Amino acid sequence: MRWILFIIMAYAVLLVQSTFGGLLAITFRSVGAVGPDMAAALAVFAALYVRSSLDAMIAGWVLGFFVDLLAGGPTGVLSPVGPMSMSYALASGVAFGLREAFFRERPSARFMLTLVFCLIAHGTWVTVQTILASSVMTWGDYGRMLLQAGLLSAYSALLAPVLCVLFDRTRGLLIIAPSGRGRRYR
Numbered sequence: 269m270r271w272i273l274f275i276i277m278a279y280a281v282l283l284v285q286s287t288f289g290g291l292l293a294i295t296f297r298s299v300g301a302v303g304p305d306m307a308a309a310l311a312v313f314a315a316l317y318v319r320s321s322l323d324a325m326i327a328g329w330v331l332g333f334f335v336d337l338l339a340g341g342p343t344g345v346l347s348p349v350g351p352m353s354m355s356y357a358l359a360s361g362v363a364f365g366l367r368e369a370f371f372r373e374r375p376s377a378r379f380m381l382t383l384v385f386c387l388i389a390h391g392t393w394v395t396v397q398t399i400l401a402s403s404v405m406t407w408g409d410y411g412r413m414l415l416q417a418g419l420l421s422a423y424s425a426l427l428a429p430v431l432c433v434l435f436d437r438t439r440g441l442l443i444i445a446p447s448g449r450g451r452r453y454r
Contacts, residue, residue, distance in 0.1 A: 303423070306424075309424065309431040312378060314360070315363035332354065332355060332356025336349045339352060363385050390420055
């Protein structure tokens with residue numbers, strides 16, 4: 269993995285997400301606004317093509333760290349940096365482990381892996397944030413936030429195949445092909 273280029277791409281994806289995310293958001297009366305997580309699509313893309321699970325987890329951690337810097341907590345206050353980066357690293361490791369069960373270029377594979385990734389990452393994040401804000405959060409708030417995370421996961425998974433087509437154009441710049449005879453890159 270070429271990390272400097274990956275960090276630049278992560279910054280660009282999060283810039284687009286923070287700029288246009290509000291335009292893509294759908295508001296539900298019961299749970300509030302739900303927008304796509306474009307960083308999750310990049311994390312899944314990285315997990316599909318990196319050499320090792322460590323690279324996938326580092327890529328997830330970097331993206332989660334950037335998301336932590338941009339996101340607020342569930343109660344409208346700033347949240348501590350760390351929960352989303354750990355959640356993204358965990359979800360990236362799971363996506364890396366599941367990638368052999370799919371054909372990497374298929375949109376259905378990217379949809380399913382992004383759905384699983386987002387359910388793990390955002391479900392973990394919601395749980396950690398609820399524990400950290402236990403004095404002001406109720407079980408009803410926790411359930412509403414989990415539902416919002418599930419809707420966000422589905423929305424992100426629907427958008428992921430389109431984003432991954434764009435990311436495919438940068439694969440040669442970001443990912444170093446495996447060395448040695450007989451190894452399959454695709």
